[in-house]
Amino acid sequence: MAGAKVSKKTDSTAIIDPAKRAMLLAALYIAQEQKGYLTRDALHQVAKRLGLTDSEVYSTASFYTLFRMEPVGRYVIQVCEGLSCYLNDGAERVVEYVGAKLGIKPGETTSDGRFTLETVQCLASCGTAPAMRVNDQLYENLSPASIDDILERLMGEV
Amino acid sequence: MPQHEKVLLANVHRPNSEKISTYLRYGGYTALRKALKMSPEAIIAEVKASGLKGRGGAGFPTGAKWDFMPKDAPVKYLAVNTDEGEPGTFKDRLIVERDPHSILEGVIISAYAIGAHRAFVYIRGEFFLGVKRWIKAISDAYQHGYLGRNILGSGFDLDVSVHRGAGAYICGEETAMIESLEGKRGVPRAKPPYPAQSGLWGKPTLVQNVETLANIPHIVLRGAQWYSSIGTKESKGIKIFCVSGHVNCPGNYELPLGTRLKDIIYEHAGGVRMGRSIKAIIPGGASTPIISADRISTPMAFETLKAAGTALGTGAVIVMDETTDMVEVVRRITRFFVHESCGNCLPCRVGGKRMLEHLERLAAGTGTARDIDDLEYLAHGIYGRTFCPMGTGMAEPILSGLRLFRDEFEEKVKAV
Numbered sequence: 001m002a003g004a005k006v007s008k009k010t011d012s013t014a015i016i017d018p019a020k021r022a023m024l025l026a027a028l029y030i031a032q033e034q035k036g037y038l039t040r041d042a043l044h045q046v047a048k049r050l051g052l053t054d055s056e057v058y059s060t061a062s063f064y065t066l067f068r069m070e071p072v073g074r075y076v077i078q079v080c081e082g083l084s085c086y087l088n089d090g091a092e093r094v095v096e097y098v099g100a101k102l103g104i105k106p107g108e109t110t111s112d113g114r115f116t117l118e119t120v121q122c123l124a125s126c127g128t129a130p131a132m133r134v135n136d137q138l139y140e141n142l143s144p145a146s147i148d149d150i151l152e153r154l155m156g157e158v
Numbered sequence: 159m160p161q162h163e164k165v166l167l168a169n170v171h172r173p174n175s176e177k178i179s180t181y182l183r184y185g186g187y188t189a190l191r192k193a194l195k196m197s198p199e200a201i202i203a204e205v206k207a208s209g210l211k212g213r214g215g216a217g218f219p220t221g222a223k224w225d226f227m228p229k230d231a232p233v234k235y236l237a238v239n240t241d242e243g244e245p246g247t248f249k250d251r252l253i254v255e256r257d258p259h260s261i262l263e264g265v266i267i268s269a270y271a272i273g274a275h276r277a278f279v280y281i282r283g284e285f286f287l288g289v290k291r292w293i294k295a296i297s298d299a300y301q302h303g304y305l306g307r308n309i310l311g312s313g314f315d316l317d318v319s320v321h322r323g324a325g326a327y328i329c330g331e332e333t334a335m336i337e338s339l340e341g342k343r344g345v346p347r348a349k350p351p352y353p354a355q356s357g358l359w360g361k362p363t364l365v366q367n368v369e370t371l372a373n374i375p376h377i378v379l380r381g382a383q384w385y386s387s388i389g390t391k392e393s394k395g396i397k398i399f400c401v402s403g404h405v406n407c408p409g410n411y412e413l414p415l416g417t418r419l420k421d422i423i424y425e426h427a428g429g430v431r432m433g434r435s436i437k438a439i440i441p442g443g444a445s446t447p448i449i450s451a452d453r454i455s456t457p458m459a460f461e462t463l464k465a466a467g468t469a470l471g472t473g474a475v476i477v478m479d480e481t482t483d484m485v486e487v488v489r490r491i492t493r494f495f496v497h498e499s500c501g502n503c504l505p506c507r508v509g510g511k512r513m514l515e516h517l518e519r520l521a522a523g524t525g526t527a528r529d530i531d532d533l534e535y536l537a538h539g540i541y542g543r544t545f546c547p548m549g550t551g552m553a554e555p556i557l558s559g560l561r562l563f564r565d566e567f568e569e570k571v572k573a574v
Contacts, residue, residue, distance in 0.1 A: 018359055024341035025324055063343040063500075064324030066283045081443060082245045084402040084476060084492050120442075121286060121327065121494050122245040126402035126411045126474070136286035 028061050037068040051104050055129045065120075073109040073116035079132040082122035090130020094142055095119055098132075101151055115154075160218055166372050167394055167412045170256035176291050178298040181259035187304060189375035193267040193397045194312040197379075201271040205259035205374065207382035214367030215443065215472050216547075217460050221519040226354035228362050234274040236349030237339065237353075238265055238371065240288065241323055241330040244443035245371050245494055246474030249398040249410050250368040254281070254288040257372075258295035262318070266304060267378055269316050277316055283324040327498035331452055331546050332365035333357075334500065345502045346546035348358030354502040369398055371510040390416035393459035393470070401427040403477040404434065410544070416457040422452070434479040438562065442471020444491045445551030447558035448484075465480070471473055484566045488559040495552035505540045506549040512536055513556060520570045530567050534560050 027050060031042040038061055047057040061067040063117055077098060081091040095117070099105055102115050109116040125131035128140035163535030169175045169184060181187070193201055206221025227234060238261070242250035253261060269277050279292055296318050299305045306316045321339055323329050328336045332349035336358050357363025371394060377385050386394045393415035399422050402408045413422065419441065423429065430436055436451040441458065447468040449456075456466045463470045476489060495511040516533040519525035533556060541553040560567060 007226070018340065021341040022339065025322065025338070028324070029322065048337065060341065060343050064283070064326050069547035081490070083440075083487060084408075086486075086490055087403045087478065087482070096253070120284075120325075121497055122243060122247075124242050124248040124251045124282070126246050126476070127248050127400060127403060129408070133284065147256060 024060055027069050032121040036072050037070055074114050075134050076116045077134050078118045078120040080123045081119045084126035085129040094130050162413055163229045163333050164412055175256045178259055182445050186259055188264055189379040190266055192380045194310055204382045208377045208385040211372055213369035220370055224272050227364055233361045235358045235361055236269045236274045236277040237363055237365045238279040238369045239365055243327040243330050244472050246443045247472040248400050248474045253368055253372055255291050258291045260372045261368050262295050262299055264374035268375050275315050278339055279320045281349050283322045289322055306383045314530045325508050327501045345500050388414045390459040392461040397473050400474040404429055404431050404479040405477050418560055419456050419458055420454045430479050437480045437482050438478045440476040442469050443474040445554055446471040446552045450562050484559055484563040485521050485570055488555055489521045491555045492517050503545040507543045509540045512554055525571055527571055533540055
């Protein structure tokens with residue numbers, strides 16, 4: 001019966017363990033490591049393990065930009081579009097430069113599934129602008145030459 | 159140029175500065191030894207007398223904040239704000255990556271003073287190196303007996319853990335951070351109750367910025383009198399100023415509060431590139447009002463910047479030279495805030511989007527005079543009318559930009 005189901009769900013929400021709930025962001029990071037993004041199944045597994053509903057997990061995950069719901073390339077390039085990067089000839093200029101090299105626009109992934117290009121807000125590298133991140137590595141004081149080096153090195157890695 | 163003794167950034171340029179051995183070699187954890195022999199009340203009194211105010215943006219007196227923590231509550235928490243995200247600000251990342259023990263020592267002393275036995279470090283998800291440095295510092299501190307049970311034989315226990323955010327500027331707001339630590343969407347809570355009454359899991363919680371905490375060991379070690387002898391009447395002590403934009407030597411500069419903006423830009427940050435003149439300055443991070451070059455003699459202190467119509471904020475100075483397109487500057491900052499709005503309340507969520515649309519049209523040269531009027535109307539409407547300070551922070555650059563550089567906005571319209 002639908003009514004019984006609803007009340008059962010309400011009960012399970014009422015007994016959410018705060019200590020488990022507090023692990024949600026960490027659990028989502030771990031789940032995301034599997035495929036580079038959060039699949040429906042991954043979200044469901046996280047919900048099950050932490051005693052939460054799928055919608056609670058999805059609602060929380062979708063709030064945070066570092067959790068992805070779509071597949072991405074092996075290397076996610078995040079170019080800072082903040083004010084200090086802009087004032088230092090970075091931001092869109094870096095986006096365009098990287099995009100032209102890889103043949104993709106922001107939000108796109110190369111056809112070989114290797115690179116995804118994204119724009120991000122301030123990376124707290126204003127003193128060493130322009131800046132971008134590739135996966136968990138931060139690159140600062142970017143120039144066309146240093147971007148060439150970074151991309152060539154990543155292309156060489158298999 | 160007068161030489162200032164480095165206090166907060168004394169270690170960051172040493173080789174292996176992040177290691178506990180380096181920190182100990184240069185006197186690390188001696189303040190903790192001293193603090194554990196003092197009474198918690200005496201430490202709070204010392205911090206109060208030092209005049210230290212929060213370095214995360216709001217500038218609330220630190221000692222008073224500690225005093226708000228109920229003395230008789232059995233469970234209290236300390237939350238460490240490493241969620242640095244205000245555009246222009248890059249000081250906390252430097253301390254966390256290069257001198258994490260200086261913060262951790264401040265954490266332990268603060269927890270002892272307020273009677274908390276559990277501290278939570280919240281750090282921006284993007285700060286991957288910072289996460290690693292925090293974890294390593296905490297684990298080394300455990301090994302040396304600075305954390306855990308019966309710290310240095312004092313009978314005081316403290317456990318600390320690290321929690322990664324996941325890309326949300328709003329989580330730097332203390333109640334949003336608490337929500338995020340609880341594993342929820344980072345939506346700010348209504349205040350009151352303040353975190354000191356009801357914070358993490360409803361328990362009294364002190365939320366403190368990293369730079370603020372890094373000051374604590376020095377205040378304990380050298381005394382409130384020394385600390386309050388630095389700075390101005392209402393802005394005591396030292397501050398890390400993050401200088402970026404069109405300067406020759408961008409970077410973090412540790413200077414006494416009250417140092418003139420002019421001296422920070424010309425004497426410390428090497429002046430403006432290509433000898434150009436300054437058009438505008440953002441003195442305290444993207445949410446503080448823009449000021450024009452004629453304010454350059456203003457001392458960088460809470461009260462003087464307020465009198466100049468702006469704020470010290472995080473101490474992030476963004477310098478813009480005479481060639482800067484101010485409409486584009488305002489558009490870019492607004493885009494940041496619109497992107498980072500948590501969406502909880504309407505003025506910020508919808509008003510922000512509408513303001514950005516006006517700015518996009520103006521920047522693209524397709525705007526009309528009506529866009530300027532509507533933008534100003536919306537910014538006035540949002541100012542002070544949102545659930546958390548983000549809405550006001552969003553309106554500040556627009557209102558100040560229009561006040562100072564309205565002609566540039568009008569030029570964009572004329573060009574059509």
